[in-house]
Amino acid sequence: xxxxxxxxxxxxxxxxxxxxxxxxxxxxxxxxxxxxxxxxxxxxxxxxxxxxxxxxxxxxxxxxxxxxxxxxxxxxxxxxxxxxxxxxxxxxxxxxxxxxxxxxxxxxxxxxxxxxxxxxxxxxxxxxxxxxxxxxxxxxxxxxxxxxxxxxxxxxxxxxxxxxxxxxxxxxxxxxxxxxxxxxxxxxxxxxxxxxxxxxxxxxxxxxxxxxxxxxxxxxxxxxxxxxxxxxxxxxxxxxxxxxxxxxxxxxxxxxx
Numbered sequence: 506x507x508x509x510x511x512x513x514x515x516x517x518x519x520x521x522x523x524x525x526x527x528x529x530x531x532x533x534x535x536x537x538x539x540x541x542x543x544x545x546x547x548x549x550x551x552x553x554x555x556x557x558x559x560x561x562x563x564x565x566x567x568x569x570x571x572x573x574x575x576x577x578x579x580x581x582x583x584x585x586x587x588x589x590x591x592x593x594x595x596x597x598x599x600x601x602x603x604x605x606x607x608x609x610x611x612x613x614x615x616x617x618x619x620x621x622x623x624x625x626x627x628x629x630x631x632x633x634x635x636x637x638x639x640x641x642x643x644x645x646x647x648x649x650x651x652x653x654x655x656x657x658x659x660x661x662x663x664x665x666x667x668x669x670x671x672x673x674x675x676x677x678x679x680x681x682x683x684x685x686x687x688x689x690x691x692x693x694x695x696x697x698x699x700x701x702x703x704x705x706x707x708x709x710x711x712x713x714x715x716x717x718x719x720x721x722x723x724x725x726x727x728x729x730x731x732x733x734x735x736x737x738x739x740x741x742x743x744x745x746x747x748x749x750x751x752x753x754x755x756x757x758x759x760x761x762x
Contacts, residue, residue, distance in 0.1 A: 509756070509759075510535035510536055510537055510538075510756075511535075511536040511537075511538050511541070511593060511752055511753065511755075511756040512533055512534070512535060512536070512752060512755070512756070513533070513534050513536055513703065513744055513748060513749065513752040514531045514532075514533050514534075514744065514748055514752075515531060515532055515533075515534050515703050515742035515743065515744045516529055516530070516531050516706075516737060516742060516743050516744065517529070517530065517531075517532065517737045517738075517741070517742050517743075518734060518737040518738045520738060529737070532742070534676075534701075534703070534742065536676050536678075536752075537675075537676070538593055538594055538595050538756065539673070540673055540674055540675040540676060541595050541596075541674065541675070541676040541677075541678060542595065542596045542597075542598050542669060542672065542674045542676070542677055542678070543586070543587060543590035543595050543596070543597050543598065543678050543680075544598050544599075544600065544659075544677050544678065544679045544680070544681075544691075545583065545587065545597070545598070545599045545600065545643070545680055545681050546600045546659060546679065546680070546681030546682060546687055546688045546691055547600060547601065547602060547681050547682045547683070547687050547688070548579060548583060548599070548639075548643050548680070548681050548682065549601050549602065549636070549637050549638065549639050550568060550571065550572050550635070550636055550637070550638070550639075550640075551572065551635045551638050551639075551640055552569075552572030552573065552576060552640065553572070553576055553579045553580060553640035553642050553643055554640045554641050554642050555642075557640055557641075561634075561635050564634075564635050564636065565622070565623075565624050565629055565636075567622055567624060567712075568635070568636050571682070571712055574710070574712070575682060575710050578707070578708060578709075578710045579640075579642070579643055580642065582680070582705065582707050582708040582746040583643060583680045583681070583705075583708045583746070584642055584643055585746060585750055586678075586680060586705055586708055586746040586749050586750060587643070587680075589749060589750040589753035589754060590678070590749075590753060592753060592754065592757050593753040593754075593756055593757050595678075595753070596649075596650065596672055596674070597645070597646075597649040597650065598649070598650045598651075598652065598665070598668065598669070599645050599649065599650065599651045599652065600652050600653075600654055600659040600663075600665065600681070600687070600691065601637065601651060601652070601653055601654070602630070602636075602637060602653070602654060602655070602687075603630070603632075603637060603653040603654070603655065604626065604627070604630035604631060604632065604637075604655075605655040607655075608626070608627065608655060609627075610627065614626075614656060615627060650668060652664060652665045652668060654687075657686055657687045657689075657690040657691070658687070658690035658691050658693075658694045659687070659691040659694070660691065660694040660695070660698065661690075661694070666698060669700070674700070675700060675701055676700070676701050676703065677692075677695050677700045677701065677702050677703070678703045678704075678705065678749065679691070679692055679695075679702060679703065679704045679705070679709070680704070680705050680708035680709060680746075681708075681709060682709065682710050682711075682712070683710070683711055683712045684709045684710060684711050684728075684729060684732035684733070685711055685712075685728065685732055686712070688704070688709055689732065689735070692704060692736060692740050692741065693739075693740060695740075696740045696741060701741060701742075702736070702740050702741030702742065703741060703742045703743065703744055704733070704736050704740075704741070704742070704743045705743070705744055705745060705746045705749055706733045706736075706743040706744070706745060707745050707746050707747075708746045709729075709732065709733075710729065711728040711729050711732060
């Protein structure tokens with residue numbers, strides 16, 4: 506492995522001039538692997554392993570649908586991207602939901618979940634459960650970091666910021682779910698804390714909830730495209746998982762990507 510920067514072609518969106526925006530362009534970023542972390546947001550939930558048993562019949566349909574919709578993203582994009590980061594010696598950090606012992610019946614988030622999704626997290630998130638478990642293909646490994654969160658952002662009342670600062674991290678290469686909710690709020694909070702964010706745009710996804718009865722989001726791509734544009738315009742950069750894998754492997758072998 507070389508000590509040179511890892512070079513990644515990253516995309517952002519230009520909104521100027523107002524009358525005819527210049528739109529997308531790419532910038533080659535020099536990423537110091539020692540100051541870069543690979544962040545997986547909410548890739549928990551069963552259903553990603555090839556021979557995995559079917560989820561529990563008691564699992565709320567929302568979670569079963571999410572696993573089915575995101576399997577291709579996890580297996581084809583997130584897992585190879587993580588493996589490339591491991592080969593490049595980049596720290597791996599997981600963010601995972603959990604049921605905080607302080608959550609109670611007066612929590613506005615719990616009551617929102619009840620009225621919107623008909624899911625009482627005080628019951629459905631009691632562990633062990635198929636919602637918060639990990640399929641083996643994407644599960645944290647020894648030596649990788651796991652930060653548990655109760656609400657959307659991985660920075661809200663967690664030790665994520667302390668962990669990243671103790672590792673001297675500046676660059677956050679981010680994958681996971683949901684591109685409008687937990688990943689969305691996490692990358693915003695990362696930018697607020699002066700981390701440089703690069704989301705792998707084919708390795709993030711939007712819940713089937715984006716479909717609903719809205720014809721504009723019926724195939725999910727409209728919502729995904731808006732999430733990507735938001736990051737490229739207001740937070741940081743995006744790249745593809747293929748670009749990331751190539752950049753990591755070029756750095757590892759000391760060749761040009």
